[in-house]
Amino acid sequence: MLDIRAVREDPEGVKAQLKTRGGDAFGQVDELLRCDEVRRAAETEKQKLQGDRKRISKEIGALKGKGEDTTEIEAQVREIGAQISAIGRQVEEADQKQRDLLLSIPNLPHAKCPAGADETANPEVRCWGEKPALDGEARDHVAIAGDLGLLDFEAATKISGSGFVVFRGQGAKLERALIQFMLDTHVGEHGYEEVSPPFIIQRECMIGTGQLPKFEEEAYGVLDGEMYLAPTAEVPLTNLYREMIVKAEQFPIKVAAYTPCFRTEAGAAGRDTRGIIRMHQFDKVEIVNIVHPDESFAQLETLTAEAEKILQKLGLHYRVIELCAGDLGANSTKTYDIEVWAPGQGQYLEVSSCSNFVDYQARRMGLRFKDADGKNVFCHTLNGSGTALPRLFVALLETYQQPDGSVAIPETLRGHFGADKIG
RNA sequence: GGUGAGGUGGCUGAGUGGUCGAAAGCACAGCUUUGCUAAAGCUGCGUACCGGAAACGGUACCGAGGGUUCGAAUCCCUCCCUCACCGCCA
Incomplete structure (x- = not known):
């Protein structure tokens, strides 16, 4: 606002x-x-x-x-x-x-926001690692997971319809290991408070973070639209501080949570239909920062680096792009997208979107702090995926696929996964 | 879900339908004094909005929303939340 x-x-x-x-x-x-x-x-x-x-x-x-x-x-x-x-x-x-x-009315893009109408105008900010040199042809995750019994699309369709997936066996375990690994990293190394929030959300909170009223059709409503399934942990995490006057000494407030995310994907029908790149329900670890207004742009760099750290630890090649004004989300003033390389797709997949909302969300939800003069001032809020799981799962499978059909588990994940390969 | 008790300023806690934005205490800030690992005294101390360059003035807010009244923190109705006990349940 x-x-x-x-x-x-x-x-x-x-x-x-x-x-x-x-x-x-x-x-x-x-x-x-x-x-x-x-x-x-x-x-x-x-x-x-x-x-x-x-x-x-x-x-x-x-x-x-x-x-x-x-x-x-x-x-x-x-x-x-x-x-x-x-x-x-x-x-x-x-x-x-x-x-x-x-x-x-959407937020104002920041002064130096790159001009451009759509995603083709998003400049690349940096790049980490290299595309892996695979032995033989790059298979995609659907093929790899099919052979190893990691994903069951038919069962998911039977239970919930299209756009859902069942993780099975080692696949389910890998999903769980990744959640654990990411939370451990953010909590243990980046100083986040771990949070496990409710997934069913009041309308007021959805307004607070800006999902409503503009994007009603993208959210799953329950109880006649009184409540919503969380589309991202950003909603419960940021609203933890709704209608509060926090103390400046608390800055930066850093909270992280794993939640499933529910999205109708209205308007995206027919896009990314193969595999698990676009699902109605997916897992995500989210990181949220609440900071002093003077700090928010610097903090966005930190938060983005924290999300990148996940990919670095897993040895996955990625690039960071900045969203141009035409591609920027309505609530954000500045956003970096992190895109991981998926060899089987032959493209980069967005696994994280790191945004500074300045006081746009804080004003909507009444989140303030007392400044040095004792005045109540709106905080700045930021968030980033740290990271979204299905696409990370895709990149992992496609990057670490072996000629014999197995998938190697990167060193840093073995402690959490309990094995050095699948298959 | 049922029954009972409550919801007043950062906290505790008074409050008569009119002079209550609200006593008192605590906490907090400033000043004074005496001095020493503190005490006492004085003063100040809510939020939002409207007007104003500002100083400042005004209006609203006592869980939320309606109602009664010339006038509501105070009376009536509905809802929400908290606490206790009961029922049910992972």
Whole structure:
């Protein structure tokens, strides 16, 4: 949510920044400002009337104490009361409209955000490792896992339909080992607090982190839309601090969690249909930071490095790209995507998206801290996948496949997995 | 799910339908004094919004939302949450 004061102060600047995203969000700015003006005028009028009522009502009390007749003056207040409820409705209406607009206007891309309309314009920031030299043809994870009995698509379809998968045997164990390995890394080496949150989420929290109201169709609702299945642990983790005034000494707050993630993938039908690259339910370890506003951009570098560390430890080749303005998520001001190389796909797969939301989420959820002057100021929030599991699983299988059909387990994972190969 | 008790400022905790944004204590901040591993006194100390360049002024907020009333923390209704006991259950 943008700061209405900031929008009031520099409407043209805000519009210009929104324009870099493409789309038509900038058009809502004028509507927002009109609404703001109406709202404030009505608010001022209402407050004046309330002041009158308060004052005169007190007089009535005093007069009655003296036993005087107050019939006439009571009628006067009754009239003011009617005016207050009339103007009060206007205030409410304008208030609601303004809030709706503010909740749907995306964040401003940061000043140096690369220009561009879509993912083809995302610049590569850095690259780690090299594409593995495989003996023979690169098979894809579906073939590899099929031979080893790691994934069961038919069973998943029977249970839940398309877009789901059952991990079986060593596959299920590998999934579990990866979760453990990633959490251990973030908690043990990067100083995160480990969290195990609920997966069913209140609507207010989904609004807080920005999944709603804009992306309703992407979330699984339960209980008639009162609750939602978590689309990412970002939602419960960040909302841990909703409606709170944290202490500046707590910065940086670092929390990590494993959760399954549920997404309808509305609008993505037909994309990435082979294998487990795009699922309605997938596992992910998420890392969330809450920091002082002065620190957030530096912290984004740290957080991204922490996510990269997972891939480095597993010896997986990857690249980091920065999202251009046109590809940037609605809530984010700056995002790095980490893409791991998957030899069987012949392409890089996004396994992590690391974003700085500045105060956009904090303002939505009322997450503040007391600054040096004792003022309540909105924190900055960041998050990143650390990392998404199915695609990591794909990269692992395809990178470490052996000519004999087995899959080697990288050194760093053997402790968690309990073996040095599958098959 | 049932029954009972509660939800007041950072915490504890008073509160009569009108002078209550709310006593008192604690905590916290500043000042003063005496001095020494502290004490006493004084002062200040909620949040949001509106107006204002600012100083400051105003309005609202006593779990949430409705209602009664000229006027509600205080009366009525609904809901939520917490605690206790009971029932059920992984």
